[in-house]
Amino acid sequence: MAVPIVEEFIELAEIDTVSRQERAMVDALKGKLEALGCTVREDDTASKVDDGTAGNLIAVLEGQTEGSVLLAAHVDRVQNGFGIKPQVRDGKIVSDGTTVLAADDLSGVAAILDGLRRVQASGARHPRVEVLFSVCEEIGVQGTLHLDPAQFQSKFGFVLDSPGRIGKVLDSAMGKAELFLEVTGKSAHAAYPELGVSATRAAVLLLSRLGDGRIDDETVLNWSYLVAPGPCNAIPDKASAKAFAMSRDNDKLAAYLNAFVDAAAQVAEETGAKMDASYVVNYPSFYVPSDRPPIRIMERVFSKLGIPISVQHGAGGLDANRLNGYGIECVGLATGYSGNHTVNEVLELEDLIRSGEMVEQIILESAAV
Ligand SMILES: [Zn+2]
The missing domain is CATH 3.40.630.10 (Zn peptidases)
Structure with missing residues (x-):
């Protein structure tokens, strides 16, 4: 039928x-x-x-x-x-x-x-x-x-x-946001690290200060991509990283995004690297x-x-x-x-x-x- x-x-x-x-x-x-x-x-x-x-x-x-x-x-x-x-x-x-x-x-x-x-x-x-x-x-x-x-x-x-x-x-x-990090350091011969600013080191320093994986009951984070192209005999002047964050709580998501931007400014001050930290909230x-x-x-x-x-x-x-x-x-x-x-x-x-x-x-x- x-x-x-x-x-x-x-x-x-x-x-x-x-x-x-x-x-x-x-x-x-x-x-x-x-x-x-x-x-x-x-x-x-x-x-x-x-x-x-x-x-x-x-x-x-x-x-x-x-x-x-x-x-x-x-x-x-x-x-x-x-x-x-x-x-x-x-x-x-x-x-x-x-x-x-x-x-x-x-x-x-x-x-x-x-x-x-x-x-x-x-x-x-x-x-x-x-x-x-x-x-x-x-x-x-x-x-x-x-x-x-x-x-x-x-x-x-x-x-x-x-x-x-x-x-x-x-x-x-859950709501979702994408996070983007672009680091600009200063290139120099690897034998003279004092002359350069390592973009890789600045990126890793920042990520080490941020939560990753399960942040709490309602929030997860995944830094899935980190790249710093360039030869091993030069101080890297470029590094990029991307992540996505998901949370059941819009306030917690916003708090993480703010912490990301603040920590990037802090690392920029400490290392001398230029840190462009940005994000897009895909949906709440x-x-x-x-x-x-x-x-x-x-x-x-x-x-x-x-x-x-x-x-x-x-x-x-x-x-x-x-x-x-x-x-x-x-x-x-x-x-x-x-x-x-x-x-x-x-x-x-x-x-x-x-x-x-x-x-x-x-x-x-x-x-x-
Ligand atoms: Zn569907």
């Missing part, structure tokens, strides 16, 4: 897509959302991302009750996602073993479409539904970086994008407490559906990081995939089908907030 959400997932997976090349996917989804009664617009993210071809899709289904809920999923996928041949096998959807399946995140996209379809078919009164189908999520959560949050009325939402079985709710994820962390609407709604939804809820802390970034940063309180939701970003990616058929029911119930329960 044909199940609409399964058919639609397979149809979407067969559309060749990768981050920055989402044009065909966005066009197909625009048509689907309009057919479901939504007003749809595409934002100008395509012009703000290098080599971008499509923007984020923002769709609105007007409601008949109070309230507004945001539902989000990303439409791009990692590399090796062209020519996907999805197949249903033993209660799971898999690729043919040569590509990813793109259940990350088309299972989320298909669940949102299915939830809208169910709500429309039931004729139930519902709140305003805002849908965000983002581009370029897999390349540093870039699509939502360029999103205009003012276009949303929703104060809370749900990002359907997390590996794991249905029932899993991500109440948090988020944490949604259990008494907030997104978690209370999921408790009601899963209890209605007879699915055990499992609230967990996430690690890496997703669109929910940015949406929370914009003041829209969002949790992450699993839709039943695992092994994502590999050719062994698997989507549980039962979870996919139930994800559509989950979205329907989220929409209905969001009216009560």
Whole structure:
């Protein structure tokens, strides 16, 4: 028996897509959302991302009750996602073993479409539904970086994008920053070290004063790259280092970044080397407490559906990081995939089908907030 959400997932997976090349996917989804009664617009993210071809899709289904809920999923996928041949096998959807399946995140996209379809078919009164189908999520959560949050009325939402079985709710994820160090010393013959300033020594001195690895329960740091090119018979005048830092606590991340800049200034003074210490905060962390609407709604939804809820802390970034940063309180939701970003990616058929029911119930329960 044909199940609409399964058919639609397979149809979407067969559309060749990768981050920055989402044009065909966005066009197909625009048509689907309009057919479901939504007003749809595409934002100008395509012009703000290098080599971008499509923007984020923002769709609105007007409601008949109070309230507004945001539902989000990303439409791009990692590399090796062209020519996907999805197949249903033993209660799971898999690729043919040569590509990813793109259940990350088309299972989320298909669940949102299915939830809208169910709500429309039931004729139930519902709140305003805002849908965000983002581009370029897999390349540093870039699509939502360029999103205009003012276009949303929703104060809370749900990002359907997390590996794991249905029932899993991500109440948090780490924020991330990249750190860059460029040291300029003074070159001299190795036999006359007094005449030079070693960039290598200054870089190592700085790193020795900074934490690395696990800093605390909520913060990790990885100085992954350190290079000082040049011959061994000369004092090195150039050294570079890079790191990334992740933390569940935006204040702790900021404290480390400040400590990095301060320590670099200190080492510059002590050694005479020029130390350029800079950083970029890629996205902030988020944490949604259990008494907030997104978690209370999921408790009601899963209890209605007879699915055990499992609230967990996430690690890496997703669109929910940015949406929370914009003041829209969002949790992450699993839709039943695992092994994502590999050719062994698997989507549980039962979870996919139930994800559509989950979205329907989220929409209905969001009216009560
Ligand atoms: Zn994803």
